[in-house]
Amino acid sequence: MPFYTYLCATEDCCDYCQNGFSILQRINAEPVLYCPECGYKVKKVISAPNVVSGKAHLTTDKTAQQKGFTKYKRAGKGVYEKTAGKGPKYISGD
Ligand SMILES: [Zn+2]
Known part of the structure; x- marks a missing residue:
């Protein structure tokens, strides 16, 4: 428990x-x-952290990076800024 x-x-x-x-x-x-x-x-x-599991787990930027994910946050209209991982710093949603 x-x-x-x-x-x-x-x-x-x-x-x-x-x-x-x-x-x-x-x-x-x-x-x-x-x-x-x-x-x-x-x-x-x-x-x-060991009591947090499955769907309830909140992925931080650091763990996203460790798992090889690239994470983007919305930086403006149709533009996303990278917060973790590999890839271009900005991507366009258009
Ligand atoms: Zn009290």
């Missing part, structure tokens, strides 16, 4: 959730919505 890390989502948080807390949960478990200490809202944050 992976650990999930939660962090306070409001400014009215206690010491416990201010720095984030981790709990062991089943993958399909309901997310924790409120801090068990102060009762204010918390939000789930991505913790250790």
Whole structure:
């Protein structure tokens, strides 16, 4: 079972959730919505990379490059700028 890390989502948080807390949960478990200490809202944050898998994985520019992908972001109308990998720095979408 992976650990999930939660962090306070409001400014009215206690010491416990201010720095984030981790709990062991089943993958399909309901997310924790409120801090068990102060009762204010918390939000789930991505913790250790080894608990992130499959479709939920967020590909960063660095990992995209390591995997040999070339990544482009939209830089303007019909123009894309390369952010990772090999290839031309700019491509045109036209
Ligand atoms: Zn709290």
